[in-house]
Amino acid sequence: MKKTYNAAADALDGLLFDGMTIMSGGFGLCGIPENYILAIRDAGVKDITVISNNCGVDGFGLGLLLETRQISKMVSSYVGENKEFERQYLAGELELEFNPQGTLAERIRAGGAGIPGFYTKTGVGTVIADGKEHKDFDGETYILETGLVADLSIVAAELGDAQGNLIYRRTARNFNPMIASAGKTTLAEVERLVPMGELNPDHIHTPGIFVQRIIEAPREKRIEQRTVREKETA
Amino acid sequence: MAWDRNQMAARAAKELKDGFYVNLGIGIPTLVANYIPEGVDVTLQSENGMLGMGPFPYEDEIDADLINAGKQTITELDRTSYFSSADSFGMIRGGHIDLSILGAMEVSGKGDLANWMIPGKMVKGMGGAMDLVAGVKRVVVVMDHASKKGAPKLLHECSLPLTGQQVVDLVITNLGVFEVTRGKGMALIELADGVSLDEVKAQTEAEFEVRV
Numbered sequence: 001m002k003k004t005y006n007a008a009a010d011a012l013d014g015l016l017f018d019g020m021t022i023m024s025g026g027f028g029l030c031g032i033p034e035n036y037i038l039a040i041r042d043a044g045v046k047d048i049t050v051i052s053n054n055c056g057v058d059g060f061g062l063g064l065l066l067e068t069r070q071i072s073k074m075v076s077s078y079v080g081e082n083k084e085f086e087r088q089y090l091a092g093e094l095e096l097e098f099n100p101q102g103t104l105a106e107r108i109r110a111g112g113a114g115i116p117g118f119y120t121k122t123g124v125g126t127v128i129a130d131g132k133e134h135k136d137f138d139g140e141t142y143i144l145e146t147g148l149v150a151d152l153s154i155v156a157a158e159l160g161d162a163q164g165n166l167i168y169r170r171t172a173r174n175f176n177p178m179i180a181s182a183g184k185t186t187l188a189e190v191e192r193l194v195p196m197g198e199l200n201p202d203h204i205h206t207p208g209i210f211v212q213r214i215i216e217a218p219r220e221k222r223i224e225q226r227t228v229r230e231k232e233t234a
Numbered sequence: 235m236a237w238d239r240n241q242m243a244a245r246a247a248k249e250l251k252d253g254f255y256v257n258l259g260i261g262i263p264t265l266v267a268n269y270i271p272e273g274v275d276v277t278l279q280s281e282n283g284m285l286g287m288g289p290f291p292y293e294d295e296i297d298a299d300l301i302n303a304g305k306q307t308i309t310e311l312d313r314t315s316y317f318s319s320a321d322s323f324g325m326i327r328g329g330h331i332d333l334s335i336l337g338a339m340e341v342s343g344k345g346d347l348a349n350w351m352i353p354g355k356m357v358k359g360m361g362g363a364m365d366l367v368a369g370v371k372r373v374v375v376v377m378d379h380a381s382k383k384g385a386p387k388l389l390h391e392c393s394l395p396l397t398g399q400q401v402v403d404l405v406i407t408n409l410g411v412f413e414v415t416r417g418k419g420m421a422l423i424e425l426a427d428g429v430s431l432d433e434v435k436a437q438t439e440a441e442f443e444v445r446v
Contacts, residue, residue, distance in 0.1 A: 027282040027319065028305040030298065053319070078359035081305075086356050098357070101281065102323025102365030109320040122327060122368040125346075125399025128360075158299075170316055172299040174282050177318045205318075221298035227306040229290045 003214050004162050004193065008039035011187050011213040015152055016045040023108065023148075024052040024062060025155040025179045028081075028224050031172030032061050035189045035217040036154040041068055049073040051150055053104060053175055057081050060222050069093070075148070077101035081224065100128060103145050105178060111147035112181025112210070120145055153183025156219065157206070160190035161197075164211025165204045173205065180210045188214045235428030236379075236408040244269040245406050245424075246335050246376050250276050257281060257326070257366055259336030260304045262376045266335055277313065279331055281362040283322045286314035303362065323362070327369035334370035336363065338377045338405075340392040343440035345402040345416040347375065348394035360397060367398035379407035379437050386439040388412070388420070409434050412442060421445045 005011035022040070026032030037056075040048075041064050050071050056063035065071050066084045073095035079085050088094040099107065100122045110118055119142035123129050133144040155176040158169035166188055168176055180186050188206075193216035237245065239262050247269035250256060254276045258266055267289075270276055278287040280302040287302060288309035295309060302308045325331055340348040347367055350360040367373050380386055388405065400416040411424035421443035422434060431444060 028301065030282070030301050030305070076359060078361040080358035090356065098359050100360055100364035101319065101362040102327055102369075105319040105323050106327075120327065120368075122365045124368065126364060126396045128364065168316075170297065170299040170310070171280070171282050171284050171301055173316055174319045178320050223296070223298050223301075223307060224305040225301070225307065226296065227290045227308075228293050228296065231292055 003164050003208075003212060005213050005215050008035040008189065008215055008217060009042065011215050012036065012039050012043060015185055016040065016043050018045060019047045020045065020151040021049040021051065023150040023153040023179045023183055024050060025153075025174065025176035026061070027053055027171070027174035029057065029061050029222050031156050031168065031174050031176055032056070033154040033156040033187075033189050034061065034219045035215065036187055037062060037064060041065055041070065044068075044070070046070050047072045049075065051075040051108070051148060053077050053101060055079045055082055055085050057224065058083050066094075073097065075099060075104070077104050103128075105175060107145055107148040108175065108178040108182045111149040112178055115147050117144050117146045119143065148182060150183050151185070153179045153186040155180045155186065155188050155206075157188055157190045159192050159194055159199060160188055160211075160214050161194055161199055161208070162214070163196065164188060164208030164214050165199050166190065166206035166211065167199060167203055168205050177206050180206045185212050186210055187212070189217045189219070190214060191218065192216065235426070237426040238408070240265060241426070242376050242406055242408060245411065246374055247271060249333060249335070249372075249374050249404065250274055251332070254332040255279055255285065255330065257331055257334045257370060259334070259363070261337045263335040263337060264304070279322070279325065280308070281319070281322050281326060281366070283317050283319050284314065286311045288314070323365050326362070326365050329369055329371055331370045333372045333374065334366045335374045335376060336366065338375045338387070340387050340389055340394050341375055341377070341402055341405050342389055342392050343420050343442065344418065345400045345414040346392050347373070347397045347402050348392040349397050351395050353395065363397050367401040372403050373401050374404045374406065375402050376406045379409040379434070386437055388438045388440040390440055409437065419443065
């Protein structure tokens with residue numbers, strides 16, 4: 001079966017519907033599937049629940065889907081850098097579910113691995129634990145968290161092949177591998193689509209079984225906090 | 235005279251032990267990396283998915299694919315490894331990280347910590363803070379002793395929503411250092427240069443033993 005597509009809009013064909021749940025890889029603006037986000041904006045699908053650690057910034061990344069009011073609910077751990085997010089949330093236009101970052105990562109991993117729930121000590125004694133089952137193991141209290149899956153997962157990687165095998169680069173890996181595993185359908189965008197056999201099988205992070213469609217597309221890779229040090233002058 | 239940000243960071247750096255894997259929070263905790271003692275080898279973890287975090291890059295080294303948990307550009311070292319955020323929080327939750335140094339809005343005498351939300355104000359989210367305080371072996375808080383309005387931040391009970399319950403082991407403020415026995419109480423173990431016990435008492439709501 002052919003997995004390669006020419007452009008993000010082609011790869012999304014037939015997969016979008018109003019009220020759907022979409023998971024998007026990335027941390028901040030690092031390793032986000034920029035091309036799929038743009039194509040989802042252009043497709044105009046509405047009432048989306050987005051599961052993603054962050055929600056982009058004003059005018060870039062998932063922030064674009066806020067501007068167009070396509071997102072009705074966010075499941076995230078941190079949404080700091082986004083004025084439009086704040087405005088919509090405070091106006092009651094946007095639903096928000098906060099998850100501790102590690103709990104979010106594990107819920108997605110669990111969802112992709114067929115695990116409906118797990119116990120964690122993260123959040124015990126906080127509002128995160130409200131209404132959740134508590135259980136003691138060896139004298140310590142844990143809470144039940146559930147696995148997460150999505151109608152569609154979109155991820156970004158540096159390298160990929162026609163079978164959907166993916167290799168991420170540096171900290172752009174972040175949430176992408178778990179999100180790739182937790183979508184009913186997963187779309188990958190890669191900087192370079194290489195000929196079959198060129199990826200070292202020992203180095204593949206996401207095996208192709210998790211990826212149904214793949215495109216090669218450049219990303220802008222905007223930097224959120226550009227921090228540098230000065231060269232010492234001798 | 236009380237400690238400034240750099241002096242607080244330098245004091246926190248004394249908590250670093252040779253061979254430690256350490257996670258540093260945003261703000262003053264980030265400065266701790268500048269004061270790692272001579273002969274002490276520590277590996278810094280960034281919870282988005284990196285062990286062995288290097289310094290900020292030179293202008294010509296900037297890489298959009300290489301950022302820390304504060305979304306700042308950074309560099310790698312020869313010991314660096316990268317992994318997914320699930321593996322990263324496996325390290326954190328699984329008790330493999332030796333020390334977490336982070337900021338706080340409030341700490342209670344029993345070691346409860348509040349640092350992620352103020353009701354009625356915009357909530358940005360907890361990020362990895364709840365996972366860090368639940369899973370890391372030792373949790374050190376670095377914060378100003380009182381709020382900008384002069385209100386104590388070391389309290390009987392936190393008034394803000396908690397990040398974790400009975401999770402703090404040590405609190406370093408601009409006025410001194412407090413050791414916390416989780417669930418029991420706290421003790422003042424050091425005074426900052428030129429700070430009197432009376433000054434500390436006047437700005438502290440939580441009860442504390444004095445062991446200076």
